[in-house]
Amino acid sequence: MVNERMTSAPRTDPLNLKSLPELDPPEGLWPAISDEMERRGRSTTPRRSWVPLAMAATVAVLALSITLLRPDALPEARLDANDALLRLQAVSAALETQLDVYRDGVVSATTVDAIARMEQELAWLDAQLSESPDDPALWAERIALLGEMNQRYLRADWRSELMLASY
Amino acid sequence: MDFSTPIDDRTLAALKRDCRRTQEKVYRTYARSAWTLAVRLSGSEAAAWDAVQNGFVKAFERVAQLERADRFGAWLRRIVVNQVMDAGRRALDPLPEHYDAGVDAPDHDGALDLVRAFGQLDALDRAVLWLHDVEGLTHAEIADTLARSVPWSKTRLSRARAKARDLLHPHYEPTRRALPHGQ
Numbered sequence: 045m046v047n048e049r050m051t052s053a054p055r056t057d058p059l060n061l062k063s064l065p066e067l068d069p070p071e072g073l074w075p076a077i078s079d080e081m082e083r084r085g086r087s088t089t090p091r092r093s094w095v096p097l098a099m100a101a102t103v104a105v106l107a108l109s110i111t112l113l114r115p116d117a118l119p120e121a122r123l124d125a126n127d128a129l130l131r132l133q134a135v136s137a138a139l140e141t142q143l144d145v146y147r148d149g150v151v152s153a154t155t156v157d158a159i160a161r162m163e164q165e166l167a168w169l170d171a172q173l174s175e176s177p178d179d180p181a182l183w184a185e186r187i188a189l190l191g192e193m194n195q196r197y198l199r200a201d202w203r204s205e206l207m208l209a210s211y
Numbered sequence: 212m213d214f215s216t217p218i219d220d221r222t223l224a225a226l227k228r229d230c231r232r233t234q235e236k237v238y239r240t241y242a243r244s245a246w247t248l249a250v251r252l253s254g255s256e257a258a259a260w261d262a263v264q265n266g267f268v269k270a271f272e273r274v275a276q277l278e279r280a281d282r283f284g285a286w287l288r289r290i291v292v293n294q295v296m297d298a299g300r301r302a303l304d305p306l307p308e309h310y311d312a313g314v315d316a317p318d319h320d321g322a323l324d325l326v327r328a329f330g331q332l333d334a335l336d337r338a339v340l341w342l343h344d345v346e347g348l349t350h351a352e353i354a355d356t357l358a359r360s361v362p363w364s365k366t367r368l369s370r371a372r373a374k375a376r377d378l379l380h381p382h383y384e385p386t387r388r389a390l391p392h393g394q
Contacts, residue, residue: 058379059372061251061329061344064322069246073260074238077267078231084272085229158231165230192232 085157132183139190146197155200162193213244214284214346223280226271234271241284245291248346252295252337254330262294269294288346289356292338296357299334328378336371343368 169186176182218226218237225233245266249259270287277286329337338357342348343364348356350364357364 057376058325059328059344059375061325061341064251064325064345066243067247067250069242069263070256070260073242073246073263074235076260077238077264078235080264080268081229081231081234081271084268161229161231165225165228165232168228189232 082157085161129178129180129183132180132187136183136186136190139187139194142194143190143197146194155196158196159193162189162196165189166193212240214241214288216240216284217281218283220280223274223277223283226274229271234267237283238267241287244284245287248288248341249291249295251329251341251345252292252334253298254337258295258298262291262298266291266294292342292356296334296338324379328375331378332371332374335367336374339364339367340371340375 166186166189169182169189173179173182173186218240222233222237226237242263245263246259249262249266250256253259253262266287270283270290274283277283329340332340335357339353342353342356343350350361350368353359353364353368354361359367
């Protein structure tokens with residue numbers, strides 16, 4: 045007996061949810077999550093006062109920009125080093141030198157919180173490196189972190205300059 | 212990459228230190244899966260945004276509770292599912308009356324029909340069906356995620372399938388076959 049219902053049915057199961065495509069999350073989702081984490085972190089960490097030092101910020105921004113663009117900006121060790129580890133250590137040292145300039149610069153309360161967290165991360169990495177000084181992954185991580193800290197200070201200084209210029 | 216993608220022990224340790232860079236890296240690993248899951252279960256991008264944002268924030272805040280790095284994805288998925296379901300309960304509107312079938316709906320007619328039919332199921336049916344058929348969870352895992360029993364999951368899945376098939380094609384009768392995830 046012919047089943048009338050089957051004659052009009054599709055051959056394959058149409059309920060194939062796996063065939064639906066994955067969806068891309070909106071661009072602003074990570075910044076929203078990051079901001080929320082910052083906001084919650086700020087409510088549990090002590091704040092420092094915000095002291096605008098426009099001159100120091102300007103000098104720091106200029107120094108960083110000029111130095112980063114110079115090909116001979118890295119320490120001498122880099123020029124003689126042939127292996128990747130020495131190069132990583134040299135880049136790390138150069139970035140830390142830049143960071144020292146910024147550490148006395150202008151930062152907002154928001155940036156202080158973020159930087160404080162990164163300083164903790166740096167301290168943890170340094171503790172790891174004291175146990176495994178030849179681990180290139182740790183050095184690479186240190187370079188990425190120092191780079192991000194420099195950028196964070198740089199952005200904070202530009203914001204400060206813009207705020208002061210608006211007075 | 213999906214929720215089964217593991218993170219390593221070093222990444223988990225960095226998450227426990229509240230390292231923002233690691234959090235972003237982990238977000239990038241699971242963002243598509245979490246977003247797709249939340250949009251499909253909630254049927255709305257606004258609800259999905261809240262569920263994914265709150266889900267990641269909760270996961271990062273509570274990551275100290277997690278002992279095994281390879282369980283992070285499954286743990287995150289559970290948090291996101293709970294966020295979607297909790298939002299539905301808070302809204303006192305668990306039924307998908309406002310399910311937006313047009314949300315990222317593919318152009319293909321069959322796929323659009325599927326999205327629409329799926330959206331007409333209620334929230335629990337959607338969750339059970341999606342977690343089983345797409346995420347590959349067993350009934351025991353579904354029951355654990357949704358705080359229900361295994362028999363409940365099996366019954367719900369069967370009923371959800373029947374409803375969805377009827378919505379898709381009223382005259383369709385599937386041939387019986389072994390289910391890929393029995394328990």
